[in-house]
Amino acid sequence: MKKLNLKYALIMLSTVLISSCSVNDDDGDEPQNSSISLNIDGLEDLGPDFLYEGWIIVDGAPVSTGTFSVNSNGDLSQTSFELDATTLASATKFVLSIEPNPDPSTDPADTKLFVGDFNGNSATLGTGTVAPSFDMIEGKFIVAAPTGTGAEDEKYSGIWFLDNSSGSAVNGLELPALEPGWKYEGWVVMDGIPVTTGTFTSVTGSDDASPFSGTNPGPPFPGEDFLVNAPDGLMFPTDIRGKVAVISIEPYPDNSTAPFVLKPLAGMIPADAMGVQEIGSNVSGSYPTGTVTR
Structure with a gap:
Protein backbone atom coordinates (compact mmCIF):
# COMPACT_ATOMS: atom_id res chain seq x y z
CA MET A 1 0.00 0.00 0.00
CA LYS A 2 2.85 2.38 0.83
CA LYS A 3 4.46 1.67 -2.55
CA LEU A 4 1.20 2.46 -4.32
CA ASN A 5 0.81 5.76 -2.42
CA LEU A 6 4.37 6.76 -3.30
CA LYS A 7 3.81 5.94 -6.96
CA TYR A 8 0.58 7.96 -6.95
CA ALA A 9 2.33 10.94 -5.32
CA LEU A 10 5.08 10.91 -7.96
CA ILE A 11 2.49 10.86 -10.77
CA MET A 12 0.64 13.82 -9.24
CA LEU A 13 3.89 15.78 -8.78
CA SER A 14 4.82 15.20 -12.43
CA THR A 15 1.39 16.40 -13.54
CA VAL A 16 1.73 19.61 -11.51
CA LEU A 17 5.22 20.30 -12.90
CA ILE A 18 4.09 19.74 -16.51
CA SER A 19 1.08 21.96 -15.99
CA SER A 20 3.26 24.68 -14.47
CA CYS A 21 5.68 24.58 -17.42
CA SER A 22 2.78 24.88 -19.85
CA VAL A 23 1.46 27.96 -18.10
CA ASN A 24 4.89 29.58 -18.11
CA ASP A 25 5.39 28.80 -21.80
CA ASP A 26 2.02 30.36 -22.69
CA ASP A 27 2.93 33.52 -20.77
CA GLY A 28 6.16 33.79 -22.71
CA ASP A 29 4.35 33.56 -26.04
CA GLU A 30 1.96 36.43 -25.35
CA PRO A 31 2.76 39.51 -27.48
CA GLN A 32 4.15 42.48 -25.59
CA ASN A 33 2.69 45.91 -26.38
CA SER A 34 4.25 49.31 -26.21
CA SER A 35 2.80 52.77 -26.83
CA ILE A 36 3.52 55.69 -29.12
CA SER A 37 2.56 59.18 -27.94
CA LEU A 38 1.82 62.24 -30.07
CA ASN A 39 2.55 65.80 -28.98
CA ILE A 40 1.34 67.98 -31.87
CA ASP A 41 0.22 71.61 -31.90
CA GLY A 42 -1.57 73.50 -34.66
CA LEU A 43 -3.65 70.78 -36.31
CA GLU A 44 -7.13 71.79 -37.40
CA ASP A 45 -10.56 70.16 -37.41
CA LEU A 46 -10.96 68.20 -40.66
CA GLY A 47 -14.74 67.87 -40.40
CA PRO A 48 -16.69 64.59 -40.41
CA ASP A 49 -15.42 63.26 -43.75
CA PHE A 50 -11.71 63.01 -42.93
CA LEU A 51 -9.45 61.77 -40.12
CA TYR A 52 -5.78 61.99 -39.27
CA GLU A 53 -3.90 58.67 -39.25
CA GLY A 54 -0.46 57.90 -37.90
CA TRP A 55 1.93 55.41 -39.48
CA ILE A 56 5.27 53.94 -38.53
CA ILE A 57 7.62 52.81 -41.27
CA VAL A 58 9.07 49.35 -40.59
CA ASP A 59 11.41 47.77 -43.15
CA GLY A 60 10.11 50.29 -45.69
CA ALA A 61 6.44 49.38 -45.15
CA PRO A 62 3.75 51.48 -43.39
CA VAL A 63 2.06 50.16 -40.25
CA SER A 64 -0.94 52.12 -38.97
CA THR A 65 -0.77 53.46 -35.43
CA GLY A 66 -4.45 54.48 -35.47
CA THR A 67 -6.75 57.35 -36.46
CA PHE A 68 -7.84 60.43 -34.54
CA SER A 69 -9.76 63.65 -35.01
CA VAL A 70 -9.09 67.21 -33.87
CA ASN A 71 -11.72 69.55 -32.44
CA SER A 72 -12.17 73.27 -33.04
CA ASN A 73 -9.74 74.02 -30.19
CA GLY A 74 -6.98 71.95 -31.78
CA ASP A 75 -7.27 69.13 -29.21
CA LEU A 76 -6.51 65.61 -30.44
CA SER A 77 -9.18 63.00 -29.68
CA GLN A 78 -6.41 60.51 -28.83
CA THR A 79 -2.69 61.05 -28.19
CA SER A 80 -1.43 57.58 -27.19
CA PHE A 81 -1.69 54.37 -29.23
CA GLU A 82 -0.66 50.80 -28.38
CA LEU A 83 1.39 48.71 -30.81
CA ASP A 84 3.38 45.51 -30.80
CA ALA A 85 6.57 46.38 -28.95
CA THR A 86 8.93 44.65 -31.39
CA THR A 87 7.29 46.32 -34.40
CA LEU A 88 7.39 49.75 -32.79
CA ALA A 89 11.04 49.35 -31.76
CA SER A 90 11.91 48.52 -35.39
CA ALA A 91 10.29 51.67 -36.83
CA THR A 92 12.57 54.17 -38.55
CA LYS A 93 10.03 56.92 -39.32
CA PHE A 94 6.65 58.30 -38.28
CA VAL A 95 4.23 59.71 -40.87
CA LEU A 96 0.91 61.52 -40.36
CA SER A 97 -1.61 61.41 -43.20
CA ILE A 98 -5.10 62.72 -43.87
CA GLU A 99 -7.52 59.92 -44.69
CA PRO A 100 -11.12 59.85 -45.96
CA ASN A 101 -13.76 58.72 -43.46
CA PRO A 102 -14.79 56.01 -44.11
CA ASP A 103 -11.50 54.92 -45.65
CA PRO A 104 -11.71 52.53 -48.63
CA SER A 105 -8.01 51.64 -48.42
CA THR A 106 -5.68 50.23 -45.77
CA ASP A 107 -2.73 52.08 -47.34
CA PRO A 108 -1.72 55.68 -46.51
CA ALA A 109 -3.28 58.39 -48.68
CA ASP A 110 -1.08 60.72 -50.72
CA THR A 111 -1.92 63.59 -48.36
CA LYS A 112 0.91 63.05 -45.90
CA LEU A 113 1.21 66.09 -43.66
CA PHE A 114 4.11 65.16 -41.37
CA VAL A 115 7.19 62.97 -41.37
CA GLY A 116 9.91 62.46 -38.79
CA ASP A 117 12.90 60.15 -38.43
CA PHE A 118 13.24 58.34 -35.12
CA ASN A 119 16.34 59.35 -33.19
CA GLY A 120 16.31 56.90 -30.34
CA ASN A 121 12.78 56.93 -28.98
CA SER A 122 11.61 60.26 -30.38
CA ALA A 123 11.01 61.89 -33.76
CA THR A 124 10.62 65.59 -34.55
CA LEU A 125 7.96 66.14 -37.19
CA GLY A 126 8.26 68.32 -40.29
CA THR A 127 6.42 68.90 -43.56
CA GLY A 128 8.92 67.10 -45.80
CA THR A 129 6.08 64.98 -47.18
CA VAL A 130 4.39 68.16 -48.49
CA ALA A 131 7.51 69.70 -50.08
CA PRO A 132 11.24 69.33 -49.42
CA SER A 133 11.65 72.83 -47.95
CA PHE A 134 9.86 76.16 -47.54
CA ASP A 135 12.98 78.11 -46.60
CA MET A 136 13.36 79.99 -49.91
CA ILE A 137 9.89 81.25 -50.82
Missing part, protein backbone atom coordinates in the same frame (compact mmCIF):
# COMPACT_ATOMS: atom_id res chain seq x y z
CA GLU A 138 8.60 84.64 -51.87
CA GLY A 139 5.57 86.15 -53.53
CA LYS A 140 4.71 89.13 -55.69
CA PHE A 141 1.41 90.24 -57.18
CA ILE A 142 -0.40 93.06 -58.90
CA VAL A 143 -3.84 94.49 -58.22
CA ALA A 144 -5.73 94.75 -61.51
CA ALA A 145 -8.83 93.42 -63.26
CA PRO A 146 -7.77 92.49 -66.81
CA THR A 147 -10.76 90.21 -67.46
CA GLY A 148 -13.27 93.05 -67.01
CA THR A 149 -14.48 95.89 -69.19
CA GLY A 150 -12.09 98.49 -67.83
CA ALA A 151 -14.80 100.28 -65.85
CA GLU A 152 -13.53 102.47 -63.03
CA ASP A 153 -15.24 100.42 -60.32
CA GLU A 154 -13.33 97.34 -61.50
CA LYS A 155 -9.89 98.95 -61.18
CA TYR A 156 -8.95 97.37 -57.83
CA SER A 157 -11.06 94.24 -58.09
CA GLY A 158 -8.49 91.59 -58.99
CA ILE A 159 -5.21 90.03 -57.91
CA TRP A 160 -2.67 88.28 -60.11
CA PHE A 161 0.46 86.57 -58.83
CA LEU A 162 2.90 87.90 -61.39
CA ASP A 163 5.74 90.42 -61.64
CA ASN A 164 5.62 92.86 -64.57
CA SER A 165 8.11 95.36 -63.18
CA SER A 166 10.50 94.67 -66.08
CA GLY A 167 7.82 95.42 -68.66
CA SER A 168 7.14 91.74 -69.32
CA ALA A 169 5.08 89.53 -67.03
CA VAL A 170 6.93 86.71 -65.26
CA ASN A 171 5.87 84.46 -62.40
CA GLY A 172 5.46 86.29 -59.11
CA LEU A 173 5.63 83.24 -56.86
CA GLU A 174 8.71 81.31 -55.79
CA LEU A 175 7.37 78.13 -54.24
CA PRO A 176 8.64 74.53 -54.10
CA ALA A 177 6.99 71.80 -56.15
CA LEU A 178 4.48 69.93 -54.01
CA GLU A 179 4.37 66.20 -53.41
CA PRO A 180 1.31 64.25 -54.66
CA GLY A 181 -1.81 64.87 -52.59
CA TRP A 182 -1.39 68.65 -52.31
CA LYS A 183 -2.20 71.81 -54.29
CA TYR A 184 -1.57 75.51 -53.78
CA GLU A 185 -4.57 77.84 -53.56
CA GLY A 186 -4.74 81.62 -53.64
CA TRP A 187 -7.14 83.65 -51.49
CA VAL A 188 -8.21 87.17 -50.71
CA VAL A 189 -9.85 87.55 -47.31
CA MET A 190 -12.58 90.19 -47.64
CA ASP A 191 -14.41 91.29 -44.49
CA GLY A 192 -13.52 88.00 -42.83
CA ILE A 193 -14.65 85.92 -45.81
CA PRO A 194 -11.90 83.97 -47.66
CA VAL A 195 -12.52 84.04 -51.41
CA THR A 196 -10.52 81.67 -53.60
CA THR A 197 -8.46 82.76 -56.58
CA GLY A 198 -8.08 79.12 -57.68
CA THR A 199 -5.89 76.08 -57.04
CA PHE A 200 -2.64 75.42 -58.88
CA THR A 201 0.47 73.26 -58.87
CA SER A 202 2.62 75.45 -61.14
CA VAL A 203 3.46 79.12 -60.55
CA THR A 204 3.26 79.69 -64.31
CA GLY A 205 0.14 79.07 -66.34
CA SER A 206 -3.45 79.69 -65.34
CA ASP A 207 -4.89 78.16 -62.18
CA ASP A 208 -7.69 75.58 -62.13
CA ALA A 209 -10.74 77.87 -62.07
CA SER A 210 -11.96 81.44 -62.59
CA PRO A 211 -15.45 81.56 -61.05
CA PHE A 212 -15.45 85.31 -60.38
CA SER A 213 -13.59 86.67 -63.43
CA GLY A 214 -14.99 88.49 -66.44
CA THR A 215 -15.15 87.35 -70.04
CA ASN A 216 -11.81 88.69 -71.25
CA PRO A 217 -8.73 86.44 -71.03
CA GLY A 218 -6.56 86.79 -67.96
CA PRO A 219 -2.76 86.58 -67.84
CA PRO A 220 -1.26 83.06 -67.81
CA PHE A 221 -0.53 83.06 -64.08
CA PRO A 222 -2.50 82.18 -60.95
CA GLY A 223 -4.98 84.90 -60.02
CA GLU A 224 -8.57 86.09 -60.17
CA ASP A 225 -10.78 89.09 -60.85
CA PHE A 226 -13.71 89.55 -58.47
CA LEU A 227 -16.33 90.84 -60.89
CA VAL A 228 -19.25 88.36 -60.91
CA ASN A 229 -20.86 85.62 -58.79
CA ALA A 230 -20.04 87.23 -55.44
CA PRO A 231 -20.35 84.89 -52.42
CA ASP A 232 -23.01 85.64 -49.83
CA GLY A 233 -22.11 88.71 -47.80
CA LEU A 234 -20.02 90.36 -50.54
CA MET A 235 -20.63 92.52 -53.60
CA PHE A 236 -18.59 92.44 -56.84
CA PRO A 237 -16.87 94.39 -58.34
CA THR A 238 -15.04 95.29 -55.16
CA ASP A 239 -11.88 96.98 -53.90
CA ILE A 240 -9.40 94.51 -52.46
CA ARG A 241 -7.00 97.16 -51.14
CA GLY A 242 -6.63 96.79 -47.38
CA LYS A 243 -7.66 93.11 -47.56
CA VAL A 244 -5.44 90.10 -46.89
CA ALA A 245 -3.82 88.00 -49.61
CA VAL A 246 -2.98 84.36 -48.82
CA ILE A 247 -1.36 81.40 -50.54
CA SER A 248 -2.34 78.15 -48.83
CA ILE A 249 -1.51 74.51 -49.40
CA GLU A 250 -4.63 72.35 -49.65
CA PRO A 251 -5.13 68.60 -49.33
CA TYR A 252 -6.20 67.03 -52.61
CA PRO A 253 -8.95 65.93 -52.40
CA ASP A 254 -9.80 68.92 -50.23
CA ASN A 255 -11.55 68.59 -46.87
CA SER A 256 -13.01 72.11 -46.83
CA THR A 257 -13.87 75.19 -48.90
CA ALA A 258 -11.90 77.31 -46.39
CA PRO A 259 -8.09 77.70 -46.40
CA PHE A 260 -6.16 74.81 -44.86
CA VAL A 261 -3.79 75.36 -41.94
CA LEU A 262 -0.67 75.46 -44.17
CA LYS A 263 -0.35 79.09 -45.36
CA PRO A 264 3.21 79.66 -46.58
CA LEU A 265 2.52 83.21 -47.82
CA ALA A 266 0.21 85.85 -46.34
CA GLY A 267 0.09 89.63 -46.10
CA MET A 268 -1.97 92.79 -46.27
CA ILE A 269 -2.73 94.31 -49.66
CA PRO A 270 -1.52 97.92 -49.35
CA ALA A 271 -3.96 100.81 -49.57
CA ASP A 272 -1.71 102.29 -52.27
CA ALA A 273 -1.57 99.15 -54.40
CA MET A 274 0.19 100.63 -57.42
CA GLY A 275 2.75 98.47 -59.19
CA VAL A 276 4.13 95.15 -58.00
CA GLN A 277 3.40 94.24 -54.37
CA GLU A 278 5.07 91.68 -52.12
CA ILE A 279 3.55 88.99 -49.91
CA GLY A 280 5.68 87.66 -47.07
CA SER A 281 6.46 84.25 -45.63
CA ASN A 282 3.97 82.93 -43.08
CA VAL A 283 5.48 79.48 -42.54
CA SER A 284 6.43 79.99 -38.90
CA GLY A 285 3.05 81.57 -38.18
CA SER A 286 0.85 78.83 -39.61
CA TYR A 287 2.58 75.44 -39.82
CA PRO A 288 1.82 72.82 -37.14
CA THR A 289 4.70 71.44 -35.09
CA GLY A 290 5.14 68.29 -33.06
CA THR A 291 7.06 65.29 -31.82
CA VAL A 292 6.29 61.62 -31.26
CA THR A 293 7.79 59.35 -28.61
CA ARG A 294 7.80 55.57 -28.24
Whole structure:
Protein backbone atom coordinates (compact mmCIF):
# COMPACT_ATOMS: atom_id res chain seq x y z
CA MET A 1 0.00 0.00 0.00
CA LYS A 2 2.85 2.38 0.83
CA LYS A 3 4.46 1.67 -2.55
CA LEU A 4 1.20 2.46 -4.32
CA ASN A 5 0.81 5.76 -2.42
CA LEU A 6 4.37 6.76 -3.30
CA LYS A 7 3.81 5.94 -6.96
CA TYR A 8 0.58 7.96 -6.95
CA ALA A 9 2.33 10.94 -5.32
CA LEU A 10 5.08 10.91 -7.96
CA ILE A 11 2.49 10.86 -10.77
CA MET A 12 0.64 13.82 -9.24
CA LEU A 13 3.89 15.78 -8.78
CA SER A 14 4.82 15.20 -12.43
CA THR A 15 1.39 16.40 -13.54
CA VAL A 16 1.73 19.61 -11.51
CA LEU A 17 5.22 20.30 -12.90
CA ILE A 18 4.09 19.74 -16.51
CA SER A 19 1.08 21.96 -15.99
CA SER A 20 3.26 24.68 -14.47
CA CYS A 21 5.68 24.58 -17.42
CA SER A 22 2.78 24.88 -19.85
CA VAL A 23 1.46 27.96 -18.10
CA ASN A 24 4.89 29.58 -18.11
CA ASP A 25 5.39 28.80 -21.80
CA ASP A 26 2.02 30.36 -22.69
CA ASP A 27 2.93 33.52 -20.77
CA GLY A 28 6.16 33.79 -22.71
CA ASP A 29 4.35 33.56 -26.04
CA GLU A 30 1.96 36.43 -25.35
CA PRO A 31 2.76 39.51 -27.48
CA GLN A 32 4.15 42.48 -25.59
CA ASN A 33 2.69 45.91 -26.38
CA SER A 34 4.25 49.31 -26.21
CA SER A 35 2.80 52.77 -26.83
CA ILE A 36 3.52 55.69 -29.12
CA SER A 37 2.56 59.18 -27.94
CA LEU A 38 1.82 62.24 -30.07
CA ASN A 39 2.55 65.80 -28.98
CA ILE A 40 1.34 67.98 -31.87
CA ASP A 41 0.22 71.61 -31.90
CA GLY A 42 -1.57 73.50 -34.66
CA LEU A 43 -3.65 70.78 -36.31
CA GLU A 44 -7.13 71.79 -37.40
CA ASP A 45 -10.56 70.16 -37.41
CA LEU A 46 -10.96 68.20 -40.66
CA GLY A 47 -14.74 67.87 -40.40
CA PRO A 48 -16.69 64.59 -40.41
CA ASP A 49 -15.42 63.26 -43.75
CA PHE A 50 -11.71 63.01 -42.93
CA LEU A 51 -9.45 61.77 -40.12
CA TYR A 52 -5.78 61.99 -39.27
CA GLU A 53 -3.90 58.67 -39.25
CA GLY A 54 -0.46 57.90 -37.90
CA TRP A 55 1.93 55.41 -39.48
CA ILE A 56 5.27 53.94 -38.53
CA ILE A 57 7.62 52.81 -41.27
CA VAL A 58 9.07 49.35 -40.59
CA ASP A 59 11.41 47.77 -43.15
CA GLY A 60 10.11 50.29 -45.69
CA ALA A 61 6.44 49.38 -45.15
CA PRO A 62 3.75 51.48 -43.39
CA VAL A 63 2.06 50.16 -40.25
CA SER A 64 -0.94 52.12 -38.97
CA THR A 65 -0.77 53.46 -35.43
CA GLY A 66 -4.45 54.48 -35.47
CA THR A 67 -6.75 57.35 -36.46
CA PHE A 68 -7.84 60.43 -34.54
CA SER A 69 -9.76 63.65 -35.01
CA VAL A 70 -9.09 67.21 -33.87
CA ASN A 71 -11.72 69.55 -32.44
CA SER A 72 -12.17 73.27 -33.04
CA ASN A 73 -9.74 74.02 -30.19
CA GLY A 74 -6.98 71.95 -31.78
CA ASP A 75 -7.27 69.13 -29.21
CA LEU A 76 -6.51 65.61 -30.44
CA SER A 77 -9.18 63.00 -29.68
CA GLN A 78 -6.41 60.51 -28.83
CA THR A 79 -2.69 61.05 -28.19
CA SER A 80 -1.43 57.58 -27.19
CA PHE A 81 -1.69 54.37 -29.23
CA GLU A 82 -0.66 50.80 -28.38
CA LEU A 83 1.39 48.71 -30.81
CA ASP A 84 3.38 45.51 -30.80
CA ALA A 85 6.57 46.38 -28.95
CA THR A 86 8.93 44.65 -31.39
CA THR A 87 7.29 46.32 -34.40
CA LEU A 88 7.39 49.75 -32.79
CA ALA A 89 11.04 49.35 -31.76
CA SER A 90 11.91 48.52 -35.39
CA ALA A 91 10.29 51.67 -36.83
CA THR A 92 12.57 54.17 -38.55
CA LYS A 93 10.03 56.92 -39.32
CA PHE A 94 6.65 58.30 -38.28
CA VAL A 95 4.23 59.71 -40.87
CA LEU A 96 0.91 61.52 -40.36
CA SER A 97 -1.61 61.41 -43.20
CA ILE A 98 -5.10 62.72 -43.87
CA GLU A 99 -7.52 59.92 -44.69
CA PRO A 100 -11.12 59.85 -45.96
CA ASN A 101 -13.76 58.72 -43.46
CA PRO A 102 -14.79 56.01 -44.11
CA ASP A 103 -11.50 54.92 -45.65
CA PRO A 104 -11.71 52.53 -48.63
CA SER A 105 -8.01 51.64 -48.42
CA THR A 106 -5.68 50.23 -45.77
CA ASP A 107 -2.73 52.08 -47.34
CA PRO A 108 -1.72 55.68 -46.51
CA ALA A 109 -3.28 58.39 -48.68
CA ASP A 110 -1.08 60.72 -50.72
CA THR A 111 -1.92 63.59 -48.36
CA LYS A 112 0.91 63.05 -45.90
CA LEU A 113 1.21 66.09 -43.66
CA PHE A 114 4.11 65.16 -41.37
CA VAL A 115 7.19 62.97 -41.37
CA GLY A 116 9.91 62.46 -38.79
CA ASP A 117 12.90 60.15 -38.43
CA PHE A 118 13.24 58.34 -35.12
CA ASN A 119 16.34 59.35 -33.19
CA GLY A 120 16.31 56.90 -30.34
CA ASN A 121 12.78 56.93 -28.98
CA SER A 122 11.61 60.26 -30.38
CA ALA A 123 11.01 61.89 -33.76
CA THR A 124 10.62 65.59 -34.55
CA LEU A 125 7.96 66.14 -37.19
CA GLY A 126 8.26 68.32 -40.29
CA THR A 127 6.42 68.90 -43.56
CA GLY A 128 8.92 67.10 -45.80
CA THR A 129 6.08 64.98 -47.18
CA VAL A 130 4.39 68.16 -48.49
CA ALA A 131 7.51 69.70 -50.08
CA PRO A 132 11.24 69.33 -49.42
CA SER A 133 11.65 72.83 -47.95
CA PHE A 134 9.86 76.16 -47.54
CA ASP A 135 12.98 78.11 -46.60
CA MET A 136 13.36 79.99 -49.91
CA ILE A 137 9.89 81.25 -50.82
CA GLU A 138 8.60 84.64 -51.87
CA GLY A 139 5.57 86.15 -53.53
CA LYS A 140 4.71 89.13 -55.69
CA PHE A 141 1.41 90.24 -57.18
CA ILE A 142 -0.40 93.06 -58.90
CA VAL A 143 -3.84 94.49 -58.22
CA ALA A 144 -5.73 94.75 -61.51
CA ALA A 145 -8.83 93.42 -63.26
CA PRO A 146 -7.77 92.49 -66.81
CA THR A 147 -10.76 90.21 -67.46
CA GLY A 148 -13.27 93.05 -67.01
CA THR A 149 -14.48 95.89 -69.19
CA GLY A 150 -12.09 98.49 -67.83
CA ALA A 151 -14.80 100.28 -65.85
CA GLU A 152 -13.53 102.47 -63.03
CA ASP A 153 -15.24 100.42 -60.32
CA GLU A 154 -13.33 97.34 -61.50
CA LYS A 155 -9.89 98.95 -61.18
CA TYR A 156 -8.95 97.37 -57.83
CA SER A 157 -11.06 94.24 -58.09
CA GLY A 158 -8.49 91.59 -58.99
CA ILE A 159 -5.21 90.03 -57.91
CA TRP A 160 -2.67 88.28 -60.11
CA PHE A 161 0.46 86.57 -58.83
CA LEU A 162 2.90 87.90 -61.39
CA ASP A 163 5.74 90.42 -61.64
CA ASN A 164 5.62 92.86 -64.57
CA SER A 165 8.11 95.36 -63.18
CA SER A 166 10.50 94.67 -66.08
CA GLY A 167 7.82 95.42 -68.66
CA SER A 168 7.14 91.74 -69.32
CA ALA A 169 5.08 89.53 -67.03
CA VAL A 170 6.93 86.71 -65.26
CA ASN A 171 5.87 84.46 -62.40
CA GLY A 172 5.46 86.29 -59.11
CA LEU A 173 5.63 83.24 -56.86
CA GLU A 174 8.71 81.31 -55.79
CA LEU A 175 7.37 78.13 -54.24
CA PRO A 176 8.64 74.53 -54.10
CA ALA A 177 6.99 71.80 -56.15
CA LEU A 178 4.48 69.93 -54.01
CA GLU A 179 4.37 66.20 -53.41
CA PRO A 180 1.31 64.25 -54.66
CA GLY A 181 -1.81 64.87 -52.59
CA TRP A 182 -1.39 68.65 -52.31
CA LYS A 183 -2.20 71.81 -54.29
CA TYR A 184 -1.57 75.51 -53.78
CA GLU A 185 -4.57 77.84 -53.56
CA GLY A 186 -4.74 81.62 -53.64
CA TRP A 187 -7.14 83.65 -51.49
CA VAL A 188 -8.21 87.17 -50.71
CA VAL A 189 -9.85 87.55 -47.31
CA MET A 190 -12.58 90.19 -47.64
CA ASP A 191 -14.41 91.29 -44.49
CA GLY A 192 -13.52 88.00 -42.83
CA ILE A 193 -14.65 85.92 -45.81
CA PRO A 194 -11.90 83.97 -47.66
CA VAL A 195 -12.52 84.04 -51.41
CA THR A 196 -10.52 81.67 -53.60
CA THR A 197 -8.46 82.76 -56.58
CA GLY A 198 -8.08 79.12 -57.68
CA THR A 199 -5.89 76.08 -57.04
CA PHE A 200 -2.64 75.42 -58.88
CA THR A 201 0.47 73.26 -58.87
CA SER A 202 2.62 75.45 -61.14
CA VAL A 203 3.46 79.12 -60.55
CA THR A 204 3.26 79.69 -64.31
CA GLY A 205 0.14 79.07 -66.34
CA SER A 206 -3.45 79.69 -65.34
CA ASP A 207 -4.89 78.16 -62.18
CA ASP A 208 -7.69 75.58 -62.13
CA ALA A 209 -10.74 77.87 -62.07
CA SER A 210 -11.96 81.44 -62.59
CA PRO A 211 -15.45 81.56 -61.05
CA PHE A 212 -15.45 85.31 -60.38
CA SER A 213 -13.59 86.67 -63.43
CA GLY A 214 -14.99 88.49 -66.44
CA THR A 215 -15.15 87.35 -70.04
CA ASN A 216 -11.81 88.69 -71.25
CA PRO A 217 -8.73 86.44 -71.03
CA GLY A 218 -6.56 86.79 -67.96
CA PRO A 219 -2.76 86.58 -67.84
CA PRO A 220 -1.26 83.06 -67.81
CA PHE A 221 -0.53 83.06 -64.08
CA PRO A 222 -2.50 82.18 -60.95
CA GLY A 223 -4.98 84.90 -60.02
CA GLU A 224 -8.57 86.09 -60.17
CA ASP A 225 -10.78 89.09 -60.85
CA PHE A 226 -13.71 89.55 -58.47
CA LEU A 227 -16.33 90.84 -60.89
CA VAL A 228 -19.25 88.36 -60.91
CA ASN A 229 -20.86 85.62 -58.79
CA ALA A 230 -20.04 87.23 -55.44
CA PRO A 231 -20.35 84.89 -52.42
CA ASP A 232 -23.01 85.64 -49.83
CA GLY A 233 -22.11 88.71 -47.80
CA LEU A 234 -20.02 90.36 -50.54
CA MET A 235 -20.63 92.52 -53.60
CA PHE A 236 -18.59 92.44 -56.84
CA PRO A 237 -16.87 94.39 -58.34
CA THR A 238 -15.04 95.29 -55.16
CA ASP A 239 -11.88 96.98 -53.90
CA ILE A 240 -9.40 94.51 -52.46
CA ARG A 241 -7.00 97.16 -51.14
CA GLY A 242 -6.63 96.79 -47.38
CA LYS A 243 -7.66 93.11 -47.56
CA VAL A 244 -5.44 90.10 -46.89
CA ALA A 245 -3.82 88.00 -49.61
CA VAL A 246 -2.98 84.36 -48.82
CA ILE A 247 -1.36 81.40 -50.54
CA SER A 248 -2.34 78.15 -48.83
CA ILE A 249 -1.51 74.51 -49.40
CA GLU A 250 -4.63 72.35 -49.65
CA PRO A 251 -5.13 68.60 -49.33
CA TYR A 252 -6.20 67.03 -52.61
CA PRO A 253 -8.95 65.93 -52.40
CA ASP A 254 -9.80 68.92 -50.23
CA ASN A 255 -11.55 68.59 -46.87
CA SER A 256 -13.01 72.11 -46.83
CA THR A 257 -13.87 75.19 -48.90
CA ALA A 258 -11.90 77.31 -46.39
CA PRO A 259 -8.09 77.70 -46.40
CA PHE A 260 -6.16 74.81 -44.86
CA VAL A 261 -3.79 75.36 -41.94
CA LEU A 262 -0.67 75.46 -44.17
CA LYS A 263 -0.35 79.09 -45.36
CA PRO A 264 3.21 79.66 -46.58
CA LEU A 265 2.52 83.21 -47.82
CA ALA A 266 0.21 85.85 -46.34
CA GLY A 267 0.09 89.63 -46.10
CA MET A 268 -1.97 92.79 -46.27
CA ILE A 269 -2.73 94.31 -49.66
CA PRO A 270 -1.52 97.92 -49.35
CA ALA A 271 -3.96 100.81 -49.57
CA ASP A 272 -1.71 102.29 -52.27
CA ALA A 273 -1.57 99.15 -54.40
CA MET A 274 0.19 100.63 -57.42
CA GLY A 275 2.75 98.47 -59.19
CA VAL A 276 4.13 95.15 -58.00
CA GLN A 277 3.40 94.24 -54.37
CA GLU A 278 5.07 91.68 -52.12
CA ILE A 279 3.55 88.99 -49.91
CA GLY A 280 5.68 87.66 -47.07
CA SER A 281 6.46 84.25 -45.63
CA ASN A 282 3.97 82.93 -43.08
CA VAL A 283 5.48 79.48 -42.54
CA SER A 284 6.43 79.99 -38.90
CA GLY A 285 3.05 81.57 -38.18
CA SER A 286 0.85 78.83 -39.61
CA TYR A 287 2.58 75.44 -39.82
CA PRO A 288 1.82 72.82 -37.14
CA THR A 289 4.70 71.44 -35.09
CA GLY A 290 5.14 68.29 -33.06
CA THR A 291 7.06 65.29 -31.82
CA VAL A 292 6.29 61.62 -31.26
CA THR A 293 7.79 59.35 -28.61
CA ARG A 294 7.80 55.57 -28.24
